[in-house]
Amino acid sequence: MADKLIEINHLKTSFRIGDDYYAAVDDVSLSLNKNEVLAIVGESGCGKSALAFSIMGLHNRAKIEGEILYRNYNLVDVDESTWSKLRGKNLGMIFQDPLTALNPLMTVGAQISEALFLHNRKLSNEERKAKVIELIEKVGIPRPEHVYMQYPHELSGGMRQRVVIAIAIANDPEVLIADEPTTALDATIQSQILDLIRELKESMNAGIVLITHDLGVVAEMADRVAVMYAGQIVEIVDVHRLFENPLHPYTRSLLNSIPNAEKGQEKLHVIQGIVPALQNLPREGCRFKDRIPWIDESAHETTPELHEVAPGHFVRCTCYKQFHFPNEMKEGQAHANS
Amino acid sequence: MPILKVENLKVHFPIKGGIFGRTVDYVKAVDGVSLEIEKGTTYGLVGESGSGKTTTGRAIIGLNKITSGKVYFEGKEVTNLRRSRASFHRDVQMIFQDPYSSLNPKKRVLDIVAEPLRNFEKMSRSEEKKRVEELLELVGLSPESIVKYPHQFSGGQRQRIGIARAIALKPKLIIADEPVSALDVSVQAQVLNFMQEIQKELDLTFLFISHDLGVIRHMCNQIGIMYRGRFVEEGLTEDIFNNPQHIYTKRLVAAIPNIDPSKREESLQFRKEVDHEYKQSYANYFDEDGLAYNLQPISETHFVALPEKG
Numbered sequence: 118m119a120d121k122l123i124e125i126n127h128l129k130t131s132f133r134i135g136d137d138y139y140a141a142v143d144d145v146s147l148s149l150n151k152n153e154v155l156a157i158v159g160e161s162g163c164g165k166s167a168l169a170f171s172i173m174g175l176h177n178r179a180k181i182e183g184e185i186l187y188r189n190y191n192l193v194d195v196d197e198s199t200w201s202k203l204r205g206k207n208l209g210m211i212f213q214d215p216l217t218a219l220n221p222l223m224t225v226g227a228q229i230s231e232a233l234f235l236h237n238r239k240l241s242n243e244e245r246k247a248k249v250i251e252l253i254e255k256v257g258i259p260r261p262e263h264v265y266m267q268y269p270h271e272l273s274g275g276m277r278q279r280v281v282i283a284i285a286i287a288n289d290p291e292v293l294i295a296d297e298p299t300t301a302l303d304a305t306i307q308s309q310i311l312d313l314i315r316e317l318k319e320s321m322n323a324g325i326v327l328i329t330h331d332l333g334v335v336a337e338m339a340d341r342v343a344v345m346y347a348g349q350i351v352e353i354v355d356v357h358r359l360f361e362n363p364l365h366p367y368t369r370s371l372l373n374s375i376p377n378a379e380k381g382q383e384k385l386h387v388i389q390g391i392v393p394a395l396q397n398l399p400r401e402g403c404r405f406k407d408r409i410p411w412i413d414e415s416a417h418e419t420t421p422e423l424h425e426v427a428p429g430h431f432v433r434c435t436c437y438k439q440f441h442f443p444n445e446m447k448e449g450q451a452h453a454n455s
Numbered sequence: 456m457p458i459l460k461v462e463n464l465k466v467h468f469p470i471k472g473g474i475f476g477r478t479v480d481y482v483k484a485v486d487g488v489s490l491e492i493e494k495g496t497t498y499g500l501v502g503e504s505g506s507g508k509t510t511t512g513r514a515i516i517g518l519n520k521i522t523s524g525k526v527y528f529e530g531k532e533v534t535n536l537r538r539s540r541a542s543f544h545r546d547v548q549m550i551f552q553d554p555y556s557s558l559n560p561k562k563r564v565l566d567i568v569a570e571p572l573r574n575f576e577k578m579s580r581s582e583e584k585k586r587v588e589e590l591l592e593l594v595g596l597s598p599e600s601i602v603k604y605p606h607q608f609s610g611g612q613r614q615r616i617g618i619a620r621a622i623a624l625k626p627k628l629i630i631a632d633e634p635v636s637a638l639d640v641s642v643q644a645q646v647l648n649f650m651q652e653i654q655k656e657l658d659l660t661f662l663f664i665s666h667d668l669g670v671i672r673h674m675c676n677q678i679g680i681m682y683r684g685r686f687v688e689e690g691l692t693e694d695i696f697n698n699p700q701h702i703y704t705k706r707l708v709a710a711i712p713n714i715d716p717s718k719r720e721e722s723l724q725f726r727k728e729v730d731h732e733y734k735q736s737y738a739n740y741f742d743e744d745g746l747a748y749n750l751q752p753i754s755e756t757h758f759v760a761l762p763e764k765g
Contacts, residue, residue: 333712
């Protein structure tokens with residue numbers, strides 16, 4: 118399709134632990150369309166950031182297999198000089214922690230100018246400064262001329278994150294990867310930054326990959342959602358369906374474990390067990406199996422695959438068909454289990 | 456009688472300056488906070504970073520020096536007491552935010568959890584070990600865990616070790632400072648459920664400090680909202696969420712992401728309105744220094760910081 122910006126096929130990102138490589142991202146296939154916000158949700162250790170870093174080519178020592186197709190490049194094996202042309206120009210990234218993403222010794226203006234300078238040498242100094250001030254203004258920072266001269270430590274967390282965003286969008290990237298962009302921020306600042314990213318998306322015509330663990334952020338921002346567990350995508354679906362009709366047991370468990378208004382002060386759902394460490398991940402069978410032990414073994418597939426259960430709605434493994442929470446026995450199944 | 460009563464608490468930190476290191480000014484981290492907590496309930500203290508919520512909690516338990524104001528625990532004054540308040544130290548415990556830095560990495564779980572016992576109880580080694588095993592069982596960890604070190608546990612398990620330590624002396628009040636903000640949602644659910652369980656079991660009172668309104672709503676009976684060291688609004692959970700009065704509270708409530716994607720436009724609109732109102736009527740809610748006014752009652756349980764004349 119023409120409006121596909123990025124197509125990922127069977128991506129596998131492995132890290133070396135001891136003598137062996139272990140896949141943190143294990144056979145992920147995804148595509149990002151134009152003008153779309155694709156959210157990748159999951160808990161720590163599910164591989165969502167490893168996936169984002171693979172797309173940006175930021176892994177140093179990982180072994181990356183599979184394809185990431187962007188225009189006529191396969192990002193998995195482009196060389197570093199091509200990367201330095203693409204990264205920051207066609208592909209922008211917003212990092213989680215604005216304090217470590219910025220250089221404390223450079224003024225805000227200099228850092229944004231650098232991003233422009235590296236990809237566009239034709240601008241004169243005056244033009245570049247004008248562009249930088251325009252960018253600072255665009256991300257909603259008041260008094261841009263003043264902030265141009267300031268250092269990151271003089272700004273608040275929300276303002277710093279706006280600077281990081283200004284750097285990411287400086288060269289009008291086609292693909293923007295936002296790795297937990299609001300996790301380090303306060304609630305009111307979070308909503309401002311999310312509103313900003315949404316506005317920018319409309320004016321920029323870019324595709325955004327939003328990495329987050331916060332389902333509230335997903336509900337506010339995403340068009341399409343990929344839920345990851347233990348390195349694999351377990352469900353991909355558009356955002357409305359995700360909240361109306363989640364299917365995979367992991368997605369349903371996650372949704373059930375957030376405190377919300379309707380549930381009042383009832384007990385929250387707890388997912389049994391823990392996410393296994395990378396070395397101990399079950400590589401065969403349904404990876405979520407151990408965390409829903411009350412579901413019959415036969416409900417799982419031996420090699421779980423993504424099934425298209427409705428147009429655009431993919432779910433891994435067949436266990437979703439028989440899944441129920443421990444406190445709500447399914448009819449007919451109550452007998453089988455007793 | 457409330458189990459904890461705080462009256463006009465102030466914690467000011469000096470700013471040193473000049474060549475002689477004289478005090479040139481003060482940071483008024485907490486500036487006139489009063490609250491009462493009834494036994495067996497959970498009181499939520501909400502605010503953004505820098506609002507003074509953590510300082511309030513730490514001042515109550517004695518980790519920050521109180522500049523002025525009074526703290527009463529079970530009717531007795533405990534403000535800035537040191538050695539003489541041993542029983543207060545037993546009865547009030549704290550759960551810290553970060554389970555990675557609040558457990559000594561060089562100590563075994565046994566030593567971590569037994570430390571309060573060693574301070575306050577005279578127990579033989581075997582009694583102590585037995586008690587620690589009981590505590591670990593209570594927080595859902597296996598008794599073999601006592602010989603392990605903190606790094607061998609996941610975040611949620613570590614937080615439960617912190618809780619085991621906090622409940623070792625059967626305290627009456629626990630100050631929980633952002634106990635779940637470092638945890639993933641599913642682990643967070645586990646810790647929150649667990650806190651509710653031990654509350655019932657041990658008839659505990661919680662002072663729950665958090666920036667996450669969703670969690671606060673889930674856990675608390677009463678809520679105080681802080682802004683720059685002062686309360687802007689205080690009331691029962693229903694008062695705060697169904698009938699927020701102060702513009703700052705409204706802003707906080709509006710900023711909670713809506714979990715229903717089809718209401719996206721509405722919540723954006725709502726945020727814009729509140730933001731507009733915030734800019735328009737800022738002067739009606741805050742004095743010249745940008746601080747909140749004193750609390751005025753608007754119902755028996757609900758207090759809002761509004762100018763005197765009303």
